[in-house]
Amino acid sequence: MYDIVGKRRWYFVFSALITIPGLIFVVAGGLKPSIDFTGGTTWDVSFASRPTAAQVHTALIDLGHHEATVKAVDSGYLEIRTEPIDLLPAQTPIPLPSLLPSQSPAASGSGSAAASSSVSAAPSATPTPSVAASPSSSAGASGSSTPPASATPAAAAPSASLAPVVPGTTFDRLEKALEAKFGVGHVRSATTVGPIVGADLIRSSAILIIIGELFILGYLWIRFGFRFGTAAIVALLHDVVVVVGTFAILGYFFGLEFDALFVTALLTIIGFSVHDTIVVFDRIRENRLRHAGEPFGVIVNHSILQTLGRSINTSMTVVVTLAALLLLGPTTIRTFTLALLIGVVSGTYSSIFNASQILVAWHEWDARRKGRQAPAGRTVRPLSR
Numbered sequence: 374m375y376d377i378v379g380k381r382r383w384y385f386v387f388s389a390l391i392t393i394p395g396l397i398f399v400v401a402g403g404l405k406p407s408i409d410f411t412g413g414t415t416w417d418v419s420f421a422s423r424p425t426a427a428q429v430h431t432a433l434i435d436l437g438h439h440e441a442t443v444k445a446v447d448s449g450y451l452e453i454r455t456e457p458i459d460l461l462p463a464q465t466p467i468p469l470p471s472l473l474p475s476q477s478p479a480a481s482g483s484g485s486a487a488a489s490s491s492v493s494a495a496p497s498a499t500p501t502p503s504v505a506a507s508p509s510s511s512a513g514a515s516g517s518s519t520p521p522a523s524a525t526p527a528a529a530a531p532s533a534s535l536a537p538v539v540p541g542t543t544f545d546r547l548e549k550a551l552e553a554k555f556g557v558g559h560v561r562s563a564t565t566v567g568p569i570v571g572a573d574l575i576r577s578s579a580i581l582i583i584i585g586e587l588f589i590l591g592y593l594w595i596r597f598g599f600r601f602g603t604a605a606i607v608a609l610l611h612d613v614v615v616v617v618g619t620f621a622i623l624g625y626f627f628g629l630e631f632d633a634l635f636v637t638a639l640l641t642i643i644g645f646s647v648h649d650t651i652v653v654f655d656r657i658r659e660n661r662l663r664h665a666g667e668p669f670g671v672i673v674n675h676s677i678l679q680t681l682g683r684s685i686n687t688s689m690t691v692v693v694t695l696a697a698l699l700l701l702g703p704t705t706i707r708t709f710t711l712a713l714l715i716g717v718v719s720g721t722y723s724s725i726f727n728a729s730q731i732l733v734a735w736h737e738w739d740a741r742r743k744g745r746q747a748p749a750g751r752t753v754r755p756l757s758r
Contacts, residue, residue, distance in 0.1 A: 378674040381730035388611060388727060395618010403625030404617070407632040408454065408566045410575050414544070415454040416563035417446060421556025426451055429551065436550055444628075447704060450561055457565050459543045578636040582613075585640055589647050597654050600735055605650045608720075608728035612646045613639060615719040616712050634709035642716030649687070649724040653680050657729070669736045673729050681725065688721040 408415050420429075426443040429451055433441040441455045544563070552558045586609060593602030616639065623629040656676040664672055695714040702710060 375678065376674060377677050377725075378670045378730065378733050381726075381733060384726040384730055388723075392611060392614045392618060395614060395621055398621035398625050399618060401621075401625065403621030403623075405624035405628060405630040407630040408564065409633040412457055412566050413454055414456065414458045414563070414565040415452060416544075417450045417452050417561040418548075418551075418558050419448075419450045419561070420551065420558045423449060424451075424555045429453065429555070432551060432554055433547075436547060438547075455547075457567055458547065459565070574633060578633075581636065582639060582643075585643055589643070593647075593651075593654075596651075597658065600732060601654050604728045604731040604735070605647060605654070607731055608650055608723040609643055609646055611723045611727055612642055612716055612719045616642060616716045619715050620712070630708070631712075632708055634706065635712055638709050638712035638716065641713060642720055645691075645717055646720030646723060649684055649720055650728045652684065653677060653724055653729055656680050657732070670733045673733050677725055677729055684721055684725060688717055691717050 424432075426445050430441060430443040433443065433453070433455070438455045441453060443451055443453050446452050548558060548560070586606060589609070590602050590606050593605050596602075620629060620631050620635070624631075653676060656679055657673055660672045660676050660679075661669075664675070692714065695710055695717065698710045699707060699714060
């Protein structure tokens, strides 16, 4: 019978080699969050003249977007990322008479005239924070379509205009400026996320992961006991660190970013890893009852060999599917697929070579501790008996 448990120190060394570098790059700032977390505007666009990323970046700097980043993607498209800007053209809506503020008593006699003049004036007015004069202005009484010079934004009626997210060039003007220099452009996708939404997403993601692991820990404690539950959580943390550390390394060297689907992938990895660990733990518990006279390490080794084929076959079916998606699937889910692929492989490894080995190491350490504490001349029976 192959002795898997006897080589557990090598498994612990290997786990340290694949987790410690990732943690170093996480501390070094290798993790690159996408606009889902930081906020901003990103769009994929191709131009008729096929400019390079450097040329478009220079043009964006000339247009006032010094924070913009440009990189080439597939099929001749460029991915442009800037601060949050409005994706819709700036427009001045025509307010309905029912939405206008109530007229003052002095202008109540000419209320209909004021409404009609405001409606007729809106199309020719320039986009300003206000579209109607205040009730105290003389525009309603005189019927003039030009607002008086004394009208200020502070005294104006509430505006319904689509103001840009940040001051500066809106998306339509920015796109037209780039098209004037590089030819007709084709926008494949465009997304804007505000910084508040990104902060909420970070907080929600952290809460989801913490709550998920706490519920798993509680279930395993109730089902198998304190040691089993703790060993499973350590294996879960190992899988999370491997995935996050890998993305930190790829982000540091290749600029790989993680998006909101990355959190979904982490939660899926946690569930998959726990499922595989529970299968091994359940067989260990059954064999402890069937082979009560054998050492605990032998029972764990026998249980691993019994479930090894099932664990590998189950994982391979998922790995083959994820590999096909990674190579042939759309780019929008590539980050999600890569995280799942790394997590499934790590989860299978940690269930067999980490969680079970931690149980054996903990059991033998406890037996030695109780042997040292026993009185002289007294024999301590093994815990598995």
